[in-house]
Amino acid sequence: MRVPLSWLREYVDLPATETGRDVQAKLISAGLEVETVEQLGADLKGPLVVGQVATIEELTEFKKPIRFCTVDVGQAGGTSQAFGTGGGTGEPQEIVCGARNFAVGDKVVVALPGAVLPGDFQIAERKTYGKMSRGMICSSDELNMGDDGTKGIIVLPPETEVGKDAVELLELVDEVLDIAVTPDRGYCLSLRGVARETATAYGLPLRDPALIDVPGPNAYGYPxxxxxxxxxxxxxxxxxxxxxxxxxxxxxxxxxxxxxxxxxxxxxxxxxxxxxxxxxxxxxxxxxxxxxxxxxxxxxxxxxxxxxxxxxxxxxxxxxxxxxxxxxxxxxxxxxxxxxxxxxxxxxxxxxxxxxxxxxxxxxxxxxxxxxxxxxxxxxxxxxxxxxxxxx
Missing domain, CATH: 3.50.40.10 (Phenylalanyl-trna Synthetase, Chain B, domain 3)
Structure with a gap:
């Protein structure tokens, strides 16, 4: 069972200073087998922002499809809490991209020059396919987000704000506890079960997500x-x-x-x-x-x-x-x-x-x-x- 620490905190008011490793130690002492604590986004550096695709030029003189895009990133990076002062200029960014699953008007995730993606992949201005590319339009694989059902660019909901910090929006920084649930602890195959063990281990109250008013039988029942x-x-x-x-x-x-x-x-x-x-x-x-x-x-x-x-x-x-x-x-x-x-x-x-x-x-x-x-x-x-x- 994988348990994101940010989600667990919704049910137990853990001290702000408690890390995933601290929680791991507490749960192990309570008899749970917490095998690892994954540090999501630990090697991620910005600026990483929401952009809107303004134009797409198809470059047809190459062996594979290449697109030269301009992307509006707003005042990207200027006040990012995650990264401090960034390099946003307010000007549309010119970016070369090989993906095909986005169109003009789509909201996308843009890594601007100076960003470092998982695997120490550093983003910088560089000339490629005869064009100067000033950033990268990101896929979920490149951000180590897990399987999103696509293998292309992340296309965000249309209401997403241009220039917004994508690290915060996509909750890219987190700690995930991986628990090997033994047959006698089946209730720990849920956030609720792990939260109950966590609350007990820390001597804190539990906000039980199951304690809600459930509507009684009504006309929407099915035979x-x-x-x-x-x-x-x-x-x-x-x-x-x-x-x-x-x-x-x-x-x-x-x-x-x-x-x-x-x-x-x-x-x-x-x-x-x-x-x-x-x-x-x-x-x-x-x-x-x-x-x-x-x-x-x-x-x-x-x-x-x-x-x-x-x-x-x-x-x-x-x-x-x-x-x-x-x-x-x-x-x-x-x-x-x-x-x-x-x-x-x-x-x-x-x-x-x-x-x-x-x-x-x-x-x-x-x-x-x-x-x-x-x-x-x-x-x-x-x-x-x-x-x-x-x-x-």
Whole structure:
């Protein structure tokens, strides 16, 4: 379990002077196996700012596509808290770039001359492809941000302010504790569980993110029939309607998922992954338009087929617990959903999902563990269910 220190501080008022190493020592003394503390952004130096692409000139005389861009960076670097006085002039920066996934008007991350990126990659003015390049337009790989689902330039939301400190915006500086969670500490596969241990170790109060008022059953419920109460003793389903095809998860949420090792996919899927990471309760989102009839929970019939979200067609056994609709299986309970009700990712606006059904259920730990091993399919959900998830 990867635990960003900045996120952990939301639940426990740790002293400002406490470092990731200090927290590591406390948690080890409490019996947790904290293997490493990763220092994100430790070798990053600015100025690194938000820019807006003003012009793009395609340079066609080279073997590979090259673009000569001008980028408005505002008064970049002038008052950066992260880096002190920088070198921003207010003039558009001329930058040579080989990436193709951005257009005029897009907001991007710009490393200006004097910046140093991870791996001691120093940014300076230099002549390349016959043009003077005064900076670099950055990808997530170059900033060591983790997998964002693309291999190109970071394109920021259109409302992002030009000239803003990108290190602060993208929360590039942080410490991440990597905890090897033993089978008897399954609750530590969540920020909530680790925060509880941290609060106890420091003798501080815990702000429990689960202590919220949950709305009671309403008209947005979705019909469910449980045929195997031993395998599934509770199952809640609720419909969320009117999701915008253009809506993206906010940057802070995407960055938290990246820091714990997950890839942002789409608004609905990102939210379910965020809640699972925060509270330890796996959720699943179905495309409402692809679910036919009542959702059911039962044991599979020997030889039934299901294509899971990883694109693999699986032959089911009679011990497998499955989620169904009127057609048959639509998910391997507590392990992985089916491709036939999949939420489209955020780049697939043509098939974007406007209405989703959110599942929150409690499954038998032994059943989930056996299914995950039988199909050689370990998932974030199954890791939690087989170690025991709080049914409340």
């Amino acid at each position: 469910v029939r449980i045929s195997d109460p031993t395998g599934c003793d509770r199952f809640t389903a609720r419909t969320v309607t009117g999701l915008s095809a253009e809506a993206r998860s906010p940057i802070w949420l995407q960055r938290r998922l990246q820091k714990v090792g997950m890839r942002p996919i789409s608004l609905a899927v990102d939210v379910t992954n965020y809640v699972m990471t925060e509270l330890g309760q796996p959720l699943h989102a179905y495309d409402r338009g692809l679910v036919q009839g009542t959702i059911g929970v039962r044991r599979a019939e020997e030889g039934e087929k299901l294509t899971t979200l990883d694109g693999v067609e699986r032959t089911l056994g009679a011990e497998d617990l499955v989620i169904t609709d009127d057609r048959g299986p639509i998910g391997l309970a507590g392990v992985m959903g089916g491709a036939n009700t999949e939420i489209a990712d955020h780049d697939d606006t043509e098939n974007a999902t406007a209405d989703v059904v959110i599942e929150a259920a409690h499954f038998d730990a032994v059943s989930i563990a056996r299914t995950a091993r039988r199909h050689k399919l370990s998932s974030e959900a199954s890791r939690r269910f087989e170690r025991g998830v709080d049914p409340q």
